[in-house]
Amino acid sequence: MGVLSPAYVLTLGLTVLGAGTLTFASRHWPGAWTGGARRLLALVLLGISSAWVATNSGGHWSPATSLPLALCDIATLVAAAALWWEVPILVELTYFWGLAGSLQSLLTPDLRVGFPSMEFFEYVVGHSAIVTAAAFLVFGLRHYPRSWAVPRCLGITAAYTALVGGVDALTGGDYMYLRRPPASWTLLRLLGPWPWYVLSAAAVAAVLLAALDSPFWRLRRRAASHQPTVRTA
Numbered sequence: 001m002g003v004l005s006p007a008y009v010l011t012l013g014l015t016v017l018g019a020g021t022l023t024f025a026s027r028h029w030p031g032a033w034t035g036g037a038r039r040l041l042a043l044v045l046l047g048i049s050s051a052w053v054a055t056n057s058g059g060h061w062s063p064a065t066s067l068p069l070a071l072c073d074i075a076t077l078v079a080a081a082a083l084w085w086e087v088p089i090l091v092e093l094t095y096f097w098g099l100a101g102s103l104q105s106l107l108t109p110d111l112r113v114g115f116p117s118m119e120f121f122e123y124v125v126g127h128s129a130i131v132t133a134a135a136f137l138v139f140g141l142r143h144y145p146r147s148w149a150v151p152r153c154l155g156i157t158a159a160y161t162a163l164v165g166g167v168d169a170l171t172g173g174d175y176m177y178l179r180r181p182p183a184s185w186t187l188l189r190l191l192g193p194w195p196w197y198v199l200s201a202a203a204v205a206a207v208l209l210a211a212l213d214s215p216f217w218r219l220r221r222r223a224a225s226h227q228p229t230v231r232t233a
Contacts, residue, residue, distance in 0.1 A: 018132055030141075038137075045076050045129050051122055053068060065173060069176070075097040088146060091137050091138065093156065094133055098135075103131050154206060181197065
């Protein structure tokens with residue numbers, strides 16, 4: 001499926017419209033309705049995750065290809081939990097993984113089928129919902145990343161990547177493209193051959209996360225300057 005197919009372009013347009021509308025409305029007209037919106041979006045993400053597992057539990061199931069171990073798979077569950085409970089570390093992971101990872105997956109999809117297949121819906125709705133959750137939680141509901149959010153999330157991502165690398169070694173799989181690049185064109189093709197693109201991708205991730213965190217530097221400094229000074233005797 002070409003990335004510029006009409007169905008896919010429509011998907012990207014609806015993602016931008018939905019994320020923008022939800023974020024704008026929650027920022028300018030906050031209220032009890034945002035709680036219902038959070039939980040509804042969380043249920044959409046859980047539904048997508050369940051559909052993916054069900055789709056991959058048929059007669060062609062294989063530990064090398066059918067486990068939900070891609071970063072966007074775990075990001076789906078993390079985003080659902082962040083929407084439901086608003087735990088800071090989960091919100092931070094959703095924001096960074098969503099806008100540095102899932103958004104890139106939407107712009108350069110590794111998708112072999114087109115509309116109206118189930119895989120198409122799982123891919124585009126899942127990635128779109130993660131991006132929407134990231135924008136909604138951070139820019140709409142103002143759950144801004146805390147100090148040291150970038151190294152914290154990079155450390156969690158590195159640990160998860162190492163875990164997936166172990167699974168790849170045991171199963172012969174290629175989860176997170178740690179053993180070979182995707183068949184379709186993605187930004188990984190610009191980062192060099194295997195295994196160098198893994199290291200290049202880690203460096204790019206660090207830069208992207210720092211860039212995504214930069215809008216909040218001044219807010220954190222301003223908040224810190226307004227903290228009361230504790231005097232000791």
